[in-house]
Amino acid sequence: MNRRLMPALLTCVLLAGCAVGSGAAAPGAGRGDGGQTGPAAAQRLTIALAKDSGPLNIFADQSPAIDELVYDKLLAPSPYVDQPRPWLATAVRQLDPSTWEADLRDDVRWQDGERFDADDVAFSFDYFKKAPTGTYTHHVSDVPTIETITALSPTKVRFVCAFPCPELGTVTLADLPVIAEHIWAGVPPDKAKQVTSLPVGTGPYRLVSYDSAAGYRFEANPDYFAGAPVVQELVMPVISDASATFPALRSGEVDATTRPLPPELIDPFTSSNDVGVVKTAPLRFPELRVNYDRAPFDQPAFRAALSRAIDRDQLVAVVGLGKGRAALQGYPHPDAPFANPTLSTPYEPEQAREMLDQLGLVDRDGDGTREGPAGPLAFTILANGAAPQDVRSAELIAEDLREVGLGATARGLDAGSVADVAKTRDFDLVIGAIGPHGAADPTQFIMSHRSGYLWRAPKLPYPEWDALFADWKATTTVEDRLAVLDQMQVLFNRQPTSIPLYYPDEYWAFRPDRFAGWVESPGYGVVHKWSLLPPQVGRDAGAVVAVGR
Amino acid sequence: MSRTCGRIGQYVLVLWVAGTLNFALPRLAPGDPVAYVYGGDAQALSERQLAALRETFGLDRSLAEQYAGFWTGLLRGDLGTSVQDSRPVVDVLAERLPWTVALVGTATALAFVLGSLLGAWAAWRRGSKRDAAVTSAVLAVDAMPGFWIAMVAVAVFAVQLGWFPSYGAVALDGQGLGAAGEVVSRMVLPVATLALAGIGGFFLLARAAMVGVLDEPFVRLARAKGLRESRVAVVHGLRTALLPVFTNLALAIGALLSGAVVVETVFAYPGLGSLIFEAVTVRDYPLLQGAFLLVTVGIVGANLLADLAYPLLDPRLRRVRAPRGTQLRQVVVRG
Numbered sequence: 001m002n003r004r005l006m007p008a009l010l011t012c013v014l015l016a017g018c019a020v021g022s023g024a025a026a027p028g029a030g031r032g033d034g035g036q037t038g039p040a041a042a043q044r045l046t047i048a049l050a051k052d053s054g055p056l057n058i059f060a061d062q063s064p065a066i067d068e069l070v071y072d073k074l075l076a077p078s079p080y081v082d083q084p085r086p087w088l089a090t091a092v093r094q095l096d097p098s099t100w101e102a103d104l105r106d107d108v109r110w111q112d113g114e115r116f117d118a119d120d121v122a123f124s125f126d127y128f129k130k131a132p133t134g135t136y137t138h139h140v141s142d143v144p145t146i147e148t149i150t151a152l153s154p155t156k157v158r159f160v161c162a163f164p165c166p167e168l169g170t171v172t173l174a175d176l177p178v179i180a181e182h183i184w185a186g187v188p189p190d191k192a193k194q195v196t197s198l199p200v201g202t203g204p205y206r207l208v209s210y211d212s213a214a215g216y217r218f219e220a221n222p223d224y225f226a227g228a229p230v231v232q233e234l235v236m237p238v239i240s241d242a243s244a245t246f247p248a249l250r251s252g253e254v255d256a257t258t259r260p261l262p263p264e265l266i267d268p269f270t271s272s273n274d275v276g277v278v279k280t281a282p283l284r285f286p287e288l289r290v291n292y293d294r295a296p297f298d299q300p301a302f303r304a305a306l307s308r309a310i311d312r313d314q315l316v317a318v319v320g321l322g323k324g325r326a327a328l329q330g331y332p333h334p335d336a337p338f339a340n341p342t343l344s345t346p347y348e349p350e351q352a353r354e355m356l357d358q359l360g361l362v363d364r365d366g367d368g369t370r371e372g373p374a375g376p377l378a379f380t381i382l383a384n385g386a387a388p389q390d391v392r393s394a395e396l397i398a399e400d401l402r403e404v405g406l407g408a409t410a411r412g413l414d415a416g417s418v419a420d421v422a423k424t425r426d427f428d429l430v431i432g433a434i435g436p437h438g439a440a441d442p443t444q445f446i447m448s449h450r451s452g453y454l455w456r457a458p459k460l461p462y463p464e465w466d467a468l469f470a471d472w473k474a475t476t477t478v479e480d481r482l483a484v485l486d487q488m489q490v491l492f493n494r495q496p497t498s499i500p501l502y503y504p505d506e507y508w509a510f511r512p513d514r515f516a517g518w519v520e521s522p523g524y525g526v527v528h529k530w531s532l533l534p535p536q537v538g539r540d541a542g543a544v545v546a547v548g549r
Numbered sequence: 550m551s552r553t554c555g556r557i558g559q560y561v562l563v564l565w566v567a568g569t570l571n572f573a574l575p576r577l578a579p580g581d582p583v584a585y586v587y588g589g590d591a592q593a594l595s596e597r598q599l600a601a602l603r604e605t606f607g608l609d610r611s612l613a614e615q616y617a618g619f620w621t622g623l624l625r626g627d628l629g630t631s632v633q634d635s636r637p638v639v640d641v642l643a644e645r646l647p648w649t650v651a652l653v654g655t656a657t658a659l660a661f662v663l664g665s666l667l668g669a670w671a672a673w674r675r676g677s678k679r680d681a682a683v684t685s686a687v688l689a690v691d692a693m694p695g696f697w698i699a700m701v702a703v704a705v706f707a708v709q710l711g712w713f714p715s716y717g718a719v720a721l722d723g724q725g726l727g728a729a730g731e732v733v734s735r736m737v738l739p740v741a742t743l744a745l746a747g748i749g750g751f752f753l754l755a756r757a758a759m760v761g762v763l764d765e766p767f768v769r770l771a772r773a774k775g776l777r778e779s780r781v782a783v784v785h786g787l788r789t790a791l792l793p794v795f796t797n798l799a800l801a802i803g804a805l806l807s808g809a810v811v812v813e814t815v816f817a818y819p820g821l822g823s824l825i826f827e828a829v830t831v832r833d834y835p836l837l838q839g840a841f842l843l844v845t846v847g848i849v850g851a852n853l854l855a856d857l858a859y860p861l862l863d864p865r866l867r868r869v870r871a872p873r874g875t876q877l878r879q880v881v882v883r884g
Contacts, residue, residue, distance in 0.1 A: 048716075060635050132602065190601060194635045212634070212644055213819035214719050237717050239817040240827075243700060244716045251708045251715055416832050420579040 038276070038516025040535070041230040045515055047527060048245050048257040052238040055210045056199045058177060059192035062135045065258065065528040069218060069234070070111075070201035071177035074102055074121065075169070077530060077543035080283055080440045080523035082337045084174035085542045087226075088116070088202065092173060097164035097476035102173065104155045108225045110180050111206045118151035123181035125149040125159070130189035135437060138447040139172045146172075164476045170337075171443050178202070204229045204529050212238075226541075229532045230517060249509055250275065256510040256518070258527045263321035266507045276512035279505055280520040283333045283436040286319075286393060288381075288499040292455065293425050296361070296372055300495035305355035307499050308348040309404045310397055316502035319392050323507070327500035330493035331454075334503065335522070336440035340486040345493050345500075352404045363405050370405040378407030379428040382421060385412025390431040393501055397429075425452075434498070436523030442485055446472065454497050464491055519544040556856060560849050567849070571841035572619050575834045582606050582632040582832050606632055606834075619838060628842070629835030633827070638839035641824070646806070646843070648718050649820035652736060652813075653805045656743030661798050663744070664751025668794075669787045671752070672759030684756070691749025699742045699815040706738060713737045716817040739816040743809055747801065754797050758790035765789075792863055796855060803851030806844050 053063040056070060064078075076087035086092065089102040108116040126149055129140045140146045144165035150158045159168060183200050184192070198207045204226070205218040215237035220229040237254070239245045246265055248254045252274070261269055261277065270277045288310070296302045312326035325334075330345040332338070356362075361370045361377060369376045381398055383390040394410035401408040408429075413421070421427045437444055438453070448454040449465060457465055468491065472484040508526045510518055517535065518526040521543050530538035538544040581603075603609045607618065607629075622629055628638035667687065671680045690698075707715035713734055720731045762768060763786055771785045810822035817823075821840060828836040860866045 054634055057635070190605070193605065194630070196634075196636055212641075213648060214717070237817070239716050240823070241814045241817065243696075244703070244815055244817045247703045247708050248715045251711060253707075253714055253716065415830050417579045420581070 038512035039514065040517045042232070042255075042515040044233040044235065045231050045256065046235045046237070046254045048239040048248060048254040048259065049215065049236045050238075050245070050257070050259040051240060052212060052215075054212075055196050056207055056216075057193065057195050058136075058179070058199075059131050059133050059195070062133065065524045066216075066236075067177060067199075068203060069205040069529050069532075070199045070203045070207055071179070072108075072202045073174055073177055074104075075174035076541045077174070077521050077538075078436075078523055079171040079174045079442075080337065080436055081174075081542060082170075083542070084170060085540075087541065088121075088178055089173070092169045094166060094169060095158075097166065098161040100159045100161075100165070100168045100173075101152070102157050102159070104157065105225060106155050108202050109223065110182075110202055111200050111221055112180075114180065114182055116178075116180075116202050117154040118157040119154075120181045121157045121178055122149040122151045123185065124178045125176065127179065127184060127189060127192075128176060131192040136176055138451075139175055139443065142450065143443045143446045144168060144172060163473050166476055166478045166481055167443055170478055171441060175441070204533055205234060224533075226537050227534050229529075230534055231515065231532050234532075246509070249511070252511060254511075255514040256508070256527055258525070260506040260525065261509050263323045265509075266321075266323060269507075269509045274511065274513070275509050276516060277507050277509050278518055278520070278526060279507050280525055281335055281522075282504065282506040282525065283335060283440040283523040284434060285327060285333060285439060285503050286390065286431060286433050286501045287331075288393075288397060288501060289422065289427075289430045289432050290497045290499065291425055291427050291429070292460075292497045294428065295374070296359075296377065297428070297497075299359065301355055301359055302361075303495045303497065305352040305359075305404070306401075306406075307345055307493075307496050308352040308355070309406070310400050310499060310501070311347045311349075312345075312500075312502055313347065314400075315393055315396055316504075318396060319389050320502050320504050324502045324504035327502050330489070331439070331496060331498055331500050332445055332489070333436075333439040333500075336442075338440075338442040338445070338482055338485050340489040342486075343489055343493055345496070349400070349404055356404060356406075361405075368402070368405065369407040376407055377405075378409070381408055381410045381429045381431065382418060382427050383410060383412055383431040384415050384418045386415060390433075394431050397431075397501075431501075432498075434500075440523060442481075445485070445488070454492065521545070553857070556853065560853050563849055564845065567845040568620070568623065568842060569616075571838050571845060572616055574841065575829075575832065575837040576612070578829075578832065581608055582834065623842070628839035631828075631836040632833045633831050633836065638835050641836060642821070642839055642843060645819055645821050645824045648818065649806065649809075649813075649822065652718075652739055652818060652820055653743060653809055654802075655736070656740045656747060656809075657798070657801045657805060659740065659744040660747035661751050661794070661801070664748040665755040665787070665791065665794050667748070668752040668755025668757075669759045669782065669790065672756045672763060672790075673782050673786070675756075675760055675763075684752075687749055687752045690745050691752075693746070694811075695742060695746040695809070696811045696815055698745055699739070699812050702738045702742055703815070718819050735816075739809075739812050739818055742812050742816075746812075750797055750801075751794055754794045755787075755790060758793050759786055762786050762790045792859070795858075795862060799851045799855035799858075800848075803848035804844075805851075806847035 049066070051063070053061045053066060056067055058067050058071070072088050074087060074089040075084035075092065077084065088108060089104055092100060092102045094100050102121070104118055104121065110116055125140055125146060128136050129146070144167065145162040146159055146165070147162050148160045152158055161168070165172070180200055187195055198210060202225070204221050204224045206221055207216060208219050209217045215235065218234040218236070220232045222228045239248060239257075242259060242262055245257050245259050246261070249257055260282070266277065269275050290297045290303055290306065292298055292303070312328060316322065316324050316326045328345055329339070329343045334341070334343070356370060361372050363370045365371070369378060371377065379401070381394040383394040385391060391410060391412050398408035398410045418430065422430060422432065438448060446469070449457050449469070455462055455465060457469065465488070468484055468488050472481060472488070475481045475484055506525060508518065510516070518531045519535070519538060520526055521528050521530045521538070522545060530541070530543045600609065607615060610618070626639070630636065631638050631641050634641050667683060671683045674680045703715045706712050715738070718732060718735050720728065768781060768785055771781045806821060809820065810826050812818070813820045813823040814826065821843070825837070825840045828840060
């Protein structure tokens with residue numbers, strides 16, 4: 001069968017399956033506007049998970065929204081809000097530029113009955129330094145570098161950093177989950193990934209069974225320090241394919257899902273009588289990664305021209321079906337707490353042509369493609385062939401580049417090969433996606449310039465960046481750091497190595513007759529612990545925002 | 550006996566070659582588990598940490614060492630530890646195998662029985678309108694992709710009618726008879742889909758073989774003897790015509806262990822097909838090796854069984870032991 005027809009065929013059947021039986025509700029009749037009505041509590045919910053994360057070993061696989069049903073952090077809800085608030089901690093304070101102290105709650109117990117105290121916190125941060133996870137590692141071992149973590153008393157812990165770390169109180173302590181010393185002390189850090197026993201946390205739900213065939217079952221923790229959850233039991237089967245997930249939701253077999261609605265299903269589901277839909281603003285976006293190691297992408301001016309050549313309005317209209325915003329404010333996500341609101345990355349093809357001309361990259365033989373020192377400028381845009389949106393984005397970008405005289409061809413690869421070329425940097429341009437950790441965490445923005453993702457500092461020369469990084473390290477307050485981060489963002493978007501394509505909206509479908517307490521927590525969608533706790537708890541923690549913004 | 554031993558020796562050789570290919574194939578694909586498991590975050594790890602991870606996965610050893618380790622592990626019954634699941638590969642495969650055997654096995658058996666009977670029936674009425682109608686219908690179903698049938702089945706029987714569940718194999722907290730009923734009800738749609746998708750091959754083979762057999766003299770003789778039509782068709786015709794269909798069945802049984810990737814995906818069924826698909830995506834070398842090995846053993850074993858079973862099914866292929874000093878000859882029995 002023609003490969004191009006396959007996604008269309010699948011979509012048609014999916015639409016047919018999901019639309020079958022849907023009532024003809026009047027538009028705007030309490031659907032999709034955030035004004036969902038229905039039960040605020042439930043005995044049991046069935047929630048389809050988009051991926052199998054194994055027995056929730058956070059050293060082997062991270063699914064923060066699910067992990068945090070079991071685990072808590074010192075601050076809540078995440079680094080993706082302006083000012084995280086005390087959670088396992090009752091207060092955190094910066095004693096000097098490099099030293100922080102946290103006062104801890106004294107009424108918290110682990111789900112196995114053991115008492116939670118400062119030793120657990122000190123152990124957790126120390127363990128994260130020794131057991132690499134990727135996601136959490138840089139928060140303790142690079143930016144910032146936490147040198148010592150000391151339990152001063154059962155309810156007080158001190159963090160000392162190698163250089164000023166004002167963001168500890170807004171980012172780090174709101175990002176790392178706290179694990180139980182009495183569980184993990186017996187596990188050598190290099191064996192942490194191999195642990196398959198069920199997790200024990202302090203969180204509102206305890207994972208009571210996991211089976212790769214049947215999924216997860218959580219029970220509410222009635223003694224949760226913040227209040228008992230409003231849903232007593234969560235059953236979470238793993239349905240890894242969208243074509244199976246949404247018919248199951250439509251038929252009432254599942255009540256919600258961790259998978260947002262694909263754009264083509266938003267309208268049919270929004271007009272359904274049986275299904276509720278809420279809209280959120282996710283802190284994620286598809287991106288075009290540019291290989292800055294390879295000529296001519298190693299030239300800042302060439303990257304600047306590239307950024308101006310891409311029509312993001314077209315991408316959001318065609319690929320995102322209009323459900324989102326064109327990425328005209330660059331990187332990071334404009335809703336990230338540290339995003340510079342003045343950023344601008346417009347579509348200016350005429351200016352792109354002029355910039356390429358100024359670089360001496362002109363079409364000498366009149367074939368429509370510019371030539372460089374090594375011959376015609378023809379590039380390959382790689383994309384995950386199993387993701388139709390990525391492939392379509394690559395095709396549209398290839399057309400945009402041809403408009404300014406750059407040869408470009410879209411090519412699909414399997415997901416494993418895409419990961420490999422990204423790691424080995426064997427690509428010209430590749431379509432990727434960046435989630436909240438990369439798009440909205442300010443320390444990850446720094447780290448991404450040091451890890452090789454956005455740049456490879458300090459190994460790869462970048463004097464302007466190095467100077468800003470030195471300024472950043474020298475600052476001692478959050479405000480000063482944000483000021484330097486503003487400059488870093490301007491510099492980055494002037495000559496980007498990652499070009500955001502569009503900022504999608506996310507729509508989440510659920511069965512309102514079973515439970516309608518879904519709320520948005522920035523970066524987490526709607527399926528997370530704040531939706532499952534009494535509404536006031538999430539509001540008090542500053543963890544939720546109104547859906548349907 | 551010596552012939553059987555020779556056959557078994559051939560199959561051992563085939564298994565060795567296949568095992569070597571199983572080891573090599575995952576490694577020929579670009580990338581390694583560290584790249585995928587850690588994704589972009591792999592770049593946030595230090596060289597030391599990456600080296601430790603590669604050591605954990607055994608990727609720091611030379612290819613020759615990995616190959617030797619693969620075979621020594623295999624001889625000990627140790628297929629290694631899954632990168633993705635952090636559990637022994639044997640455990641992961643053992644967890645998924647029963648679901649695939651139940652799903653694909655039931656579907657294959659259904660497709661075999663229905664396809665053969667329908668094919669024989671169509672051949673018996675060859676040239677009639679019924680033959681044309683049934684053949685056209687089966688060919689039309691055979692031309693439909695499995696995922697299409699699966700999605701239509703879900704749309705109609707799960708979403709609209711609500712007769713059967715649309716996903717999964719088992720309820721998390723089921724017990725006793727209720728759980729068994731749940732398993733059966735969750736199997737109905739994927740089994741029906743696979744059976745429909747597989748019926749065409751058996752139908753066409755049975756029909757073609759039966760058409761050939763019906764012109765044989767022994768069938769005419771059976772009719773001339775005044776036997777009932779049904780007896781002529783089933784005992785004399787179908788039994789003889791089943792040999793090529795049986796060959797097809799042996800191949801299908803061999804392939805059974807590779808699961809049914811597409812259908813398992815659409816129905817979120819926890820079988821080997823979806824497991825292999827996930828393992829390919831994350832370059833889970835040990836799991837891929839184990840799964841491929843299982844598939845190889847299944848195919849080779851099914852072929853061996855078919856080889857050994859042919860003489861039992863078809864007397865023409867039997868050998869008889871000749872008196873000492875004479876050459877073996879094949880006894881041909883017709884009709």
